[in-house]
Amino acid sequence: MRAHEAGALHGEIGTRGPAWLRTPADVNALVPELWPRNVRRGDDGSLAVAGLGVRKLAAQFGTPVYVLDEDDLRSRCRDFRAAFPDVDVYYAGKAFLCRAVVRMIDEEGLHLDVCSGGELAVALAAGMPAERIGFHGNNKSLVELTRAVDAGVGRIIVDSFAEIDRLTELARERGVRPRVLVRVTVGVEAHTHEFIATAHEDQKFGFSLAGGAAAAAAFKILDEDVLELRGLHSHIGSQIFDASGFEVSARRVLALQAQIRDARGVELPELDLGGGFGIAYTTQDDPATPHDLAKRLRKIVDSECEAERLAVPQLSIEPGRAIVGPAMFTLYEVGTVKDVDGIRTYVSVDGGMSDNIRTALYDASYSATLASRASAAEPMLARVVGKHCESGDIVVKDEFLPADVQPGDLVAVPGTGAYCRSMASNYNHVPRPPVVAVRDGQARLIVRRETEEDLLALDVG
Template sequence: MRAHEAGALHGDIGSRGPSWLRTPVDVNALVPALWPRNVTRDGDGVLTVAGLNVRDVADEFGTPVYVLDEDDLRSRARDFRTAFDGVDVYYAGKAFLCRAVVRMIAEEGLHLDVCTGGELATALSAGMPPERIGFHGNNKSVTELTRALDAGVGRIILDSFDEIGRLTALARERGVRPRVLIRVTVGVEAHTHEFIATAHEDQKFGFSLAGGAAAEAAFRVLDEGVLELRGLHSHIGSQIFDASGFEVSARRVLGLQAQIRDARGVELPELDLGGGFGIAYTTQDDPAAPQDLAKRLRRIVEAECAAERLAVPHLSIEPGRAIVGPAVFTLYEVGTVKSVPVGTGSDAADGRRAYVSVDGGMSDNIRTALYDASYSATLASRASAAEPMLARVVGKHCESGDIVVKDEFLPADVQPGDLVAVPGTGAYCRSMASNYNHVPRPPVVAVRDGQARLIVRRETEEDLLALDVG
């Protein structure tokens, strides 16, 4: 399917010829890969989720609002657990975390990865078994490490020599032996935006493999004998569709595992391959199914272990975006529509673009501005027989970069009061939301079997003022 069909345009219009701009577009159609599994349209063309009309959602909870298809999230969690049978699947809480999601993840049999004291507090308060929690982070404080030890978290991923010393001292003082993994920076740069490609050497995470720091870290932990070194960890980036990066990463990490075995006579029993599995934000994205990922990653690890004469370690992975990202869409109300010139000549869509301003923006979705991310959008509150128009969905903030959807076809009759929905907003939208311009953050509503329940309430102006003690 071409990128612009069925309301999923993606790209810079200035770089394309005029023919595709004149291609008929069905602005009422939905591309299933972009939406939660229980989203459809009713007879009036209104978007529904799990049988609930979005106009009813807007009436009850207001806009903007993040709408979570609970059965979709649960089914994606089960898909990973089933496909990766025998592998520990850690949901990466940084994608989006609240107590309701913690409970969903726990009930579906997944583990949970946290990377701050706040995420750990959320997990524990929701009843996540601490032995199923992994604790990441490049600068864990003494307070955070102490809480992790006292709670009995299942594993701590070590990220620096300072942290090795810090955790060793705390563990010795408490007479405990926490399980740890060494995060290895393997020098593999995933095919992704440079700010979310985390495995190349010049960045803040992990111990360098090429520079010898990773081996030194492992030797130091083994020689001290206070921490229980269970294995190695690698994470090569985010929004990844090509498994070749995992192959190179596994080869290098398992090479280090063989080096540790040869130097210390210890064969580490675990290996974490990280996450970063991509999702479809537009029709140009083609993510792999969990079953395909599992088969490929198992083959990679088995082949590399055979080459190094290692026993296949117990594996773990850390999907976050791939579970929660597609399960959520954001619902906005249109406030203003204006038509502006976008250029001259045949490369412009009649020389104009509509700026469709909604009641949210970069405070509830910073990814477009931060990562140049692409999204799709659709008119959600009704069907339309109008001709498609090239539109840019923008927010209400005092920034020219306050863009939610860069380029999309919407019906030419879109008007103030209409509802517009943007899919794929479950990951890194609410979790990275801000109060820029003193805008309260939106609520999160979970829908199941035609019923909506509030799982994160909307912030209010009173909430903002309560923090202002001046």
């Protein structure tokens, strides 16, 4: 094995000593931080979630299948509510959304953030109270805004001057006064992939703070007095572990709050600090707990409000990935195992980039384990790949799996609750997998598997 591989592997056993010391027991072990809270390896060596074995799940629902530990998701909702008791916690629906999940987060007392007409439709169809919905997006159409206004969503996060004009005209026509927040681009370089960093100046989201656009947007809304400006919004990116970015963002946004107060005599009552809190995909990741996040964010907000002589606003946060990401894993069946001249072993599964594009898109790292049995075989360095006609169709770049992994085995990849099913595609005309929620040993289908009939139904040619 090449030296750089030994130091950079992101597998299930992570950094537990040199690769040549890893044993079958290491490879069979589960790192709790990577898996839903109710996943265990049973006496027969196979995985079970909430008491239900993965072999039964595969037999009933087929593979690939996304498996949601419902109690895990609910407990993470409660963790955030407990850590942020006086803060509005908005579940970010873009991470993963379906009617069942909307009902779960509603029952657990969370709010919901949506960023398209489709997500809003799912939220309303599931019965989410409109006043607890926030509507994001950098290019909301008039149709989307009309539906949001008519439904009575609790707040709309405005993202451009064109949207302010569009929404203002709509409000006048409807004789209503929608509540809005101004999305502020604070110029913070989040330590994450450039495609999921959203607060630096050169990107499509929000109003620039440094260039004066954010202040101009707030003044425009206040002066026209048609929309109700509730506050400011900042979101610096996604999969972030370093809280210093949130501190800088809060400081800059609160300075703008003070500027607005001094210029217009209005002290805005709300502040949304966004989300993007990281999770553990591999043992290299060390995410903060909700309690630690709350402590740091509250400290900086209180300090800056005191310095600016501002009343502490009603705070909001938007965890999506941090709630649903660790609560789900994807179960695959192995189709082929191919050793390439001793360089690497490729383990091909029956899914791939159509159900998890993040590895190809963001160079994301995942872990994996043999799920249908334990093995006494020695570990081997493997790459878990999909079935698509792309060499970049990689699910897990580097992982130690048992050397006797074979066709028909089940492999599970944890941490796939966020941005996997929601970004899934029909590349190569592969139907998208189902989502199954498991609780107390019982499984229920919450998103069914697509079929070839579904694909052909859209093909009207």
